[in-house]
Amino acid sequence: MSRRPSHPVRLLASALAAGALLSTAACSDGGGSESAADTAAEQAAVAERNAAKQTPSGSPTGSPTGSPSASPGTLTESGAKAALLTEADLEGDWNQVGDADKWRDRLLVGEVDVSDFLTAKADASDCQQLLDGLYRDNLLGEPSGPSALTGFEQGDSRLLEQVAGYDRAGLDDRLKWMASLPQKCDEFTATDDGKKRTVQVTETSVPDVGDAREGLHVTVRGDTDGTPVTLTLDVAAVRVGTSALTVTGGGLDGGQSSSVQQGVRQGTERLQTVLAGKTPSPQPTNLD
Known part of the structure; x- marks a missing residue:
């Protein structure tokens, strides 16, 4: 025309x-x-x-x-660090620590018992990936771009957040994989050094933020030095463009669902602000 x-x-x-x-x-x-x-x-x-x-x-x-039209912002090393949560973003008595990258929980170490999966042997590998991903803090896979990590402690509970850039297709695949785990890995056994642990996986809600999101509630029942213990973790992952944040909270004192949800809301807002080329406000806006 x-x-x-x-x-x-x-x-x-x-x-x-x-x-x-x-x-x-x-x-x-x-x-x-x-x-x-x-x-x-x-x-x-x-x-x-x-x-x-x-x-x-x-x-x-x-x-x-x-x-x-302007293309979506690309995450940089400095941007990933700026997008991380601060103590001000969390309610309660969370204290930021400097060695969160060294955190590892031995209760997450173990080899999945394939005999638990009578009709779907392939599901055992997915459950193994879940345990390994929680232990290594790479549930969404290895980042293809910049990444940054921070952690907080409150009593015997911990809260860990990672912000990173990923391959978009791979990131979507990992989120779909997370969504399948409550059905594939409903309950199974993992063994480490002859000690058996019972793992249960259920779905948990995640605030309606970002472009896509998934959440899991994981419990691991075992023993430490002959004492029965239960490790409880709440995990949430949110995609924003080709970047994502993962927040994991919990410990032997139980899950940290409310803190994880708060971290997700604040963390997503901070990441969106960084990707827009701005600096996150030191005063959080989503605290109830």
Whole structure:
């Protein structure tokens, strides 16, 4: 569809048409097969069509005139660190620590008992990936871009957050994989050094933030130095573009569902702010 010429272009066409009319009138003696008025009208139409093929800047009709929309922000190393939670983002007495990257819970170490999976042996490998991912803090797989991690302690409970950039397709696959675990890994046994542990996995709710999200509630029942213990973890992952944050909270005192949810809300807001090229506010806005 031809675009209607802008006002300056219409003025140019009119001027050309007027010049053509005067020239024709001056040269015509009225004896030709065409009248001067017909010739002038035809030349004016040609002039207007030629003028309409140019935009005010001289670009051909149909070329983009506006600047392309800005692409989504890309996570940087400094941005990943800026997006991390702070003590101010969490309710309660959470204290930030400096060695969260060294946290490892031995109760998460173990080899999944394949005999628990009578009809779906392949599910055992998914449950093994779950345990390994929780132990190594890479439940969403290894980041393909920048990453940063922080942790907090409150009594015997811990809260861990990781912000990282990922491959989009791989990230979506991992979120779908997380969603399948409550069914695949409902309850199973893991063994470490002859000690058996019972693991249960259920789905848990995650605040409606980001572009996609998944949550898990995991309990591991075993013993430490001959004393029965239960490790309880609440895990939530949220995707924002090609970046994601993972928040894991809990310990031997029980799960930390409310703190994880609060961390997810605040963490997602901080990540979105960073990806928009801004600096997160030191004063959280989503605390109840």
